[in-house]
Amino acid sequence: MLLEPGRGHSRLDRLGPDALEADGEALFRASRKRRVPVKGFLLDQAVLAGVGNIYADEALFRAGIRPGRGAARLRRGEWDSLALEIRRVLQRAIETGGSSISDYVSPDGRDGSYQDERRVYARQGEACYVCGSSIRRRVIAQRSSHYCPACQS
Ligand SMILES: [Zn+2]
Numbered sequence: 001m002l003l004e005p006g007r008g009h010s011r012l013d014r015l016g017p018d019a020l021e022a023d024g025e026a027l028f029r030a031s032r033k034r035r036v037p038v039k040g041f042l043l044d045q046a047v048l049a050g051v052g053n054i055y056a057d058e059a060l061f062r063a064g065i066r067p068g069r070g071a072a073r074l075r076r077g078e079w080d081s082l083a084l085e086i087r088r089v090l091q092r093a094i095e096t097g098g099s100s101i102s103d104y105v106s107p108d109g110r111d112g113s114y115q116d117e118r119r120v121y122a123r124q125g126e127a128c129y130v131c132g133s134s135i136r137r138r139v140i141a142q143r144s145s146h147y148c149p150a151c152q153s
Helices: 010-014 024-031 038-042 051-065 077-095 112-115
Strands: 136-140 143-147
Touching: 024 077, 038 051, 038 143, 051 077, 051 143
Parallel strands: none
Antiparallel strands: 136 143
C-alpha cells in the first residue's frame, strides 16, 4: 500500500460515484453528439470520474466493444453492457488491492494484484484468453489501447 498514515483513501476519492455507478442510459444520452472514440469518451473525467486507462480497456473487452468505435455509434444496449462491465472491473480493482485504483498511480500498468486479472491491457501480441487471437495495441485519444480484434467489434 502506498497510503500514508492519515492520508485516507485519496485515490479512492478520485473514483467519483459516477464510475462505480456507471449507468447505461446516462452514458447513452451523454454520448449522442460526441465525435470521439468510445475509449476517449470513457477517459473523459467530466463524463465518468475514475475510469483509468487500464480499466477502460478491460471493460471494453468484457463488453465486446472496440475502443476505436465512435462513442455516438454505440447502441443503447451496448452502453448497458459497458456500464455493467465498468462497475464490475472497478469493483474488482478495489477488492484486489488499494494501489490499483488509477493508472495515474502506475502508468506502466503495474497495478497491484489487479494485473493478474488483465485480459487485454499490455498484452499486445499475446493470445486472447477467449479466442486465441493476437491482442492488438493502438493509440486512441493519445493513450495506448488494447483489444482483441475477434472478440470486440
Ligand atoms: Zn478474443
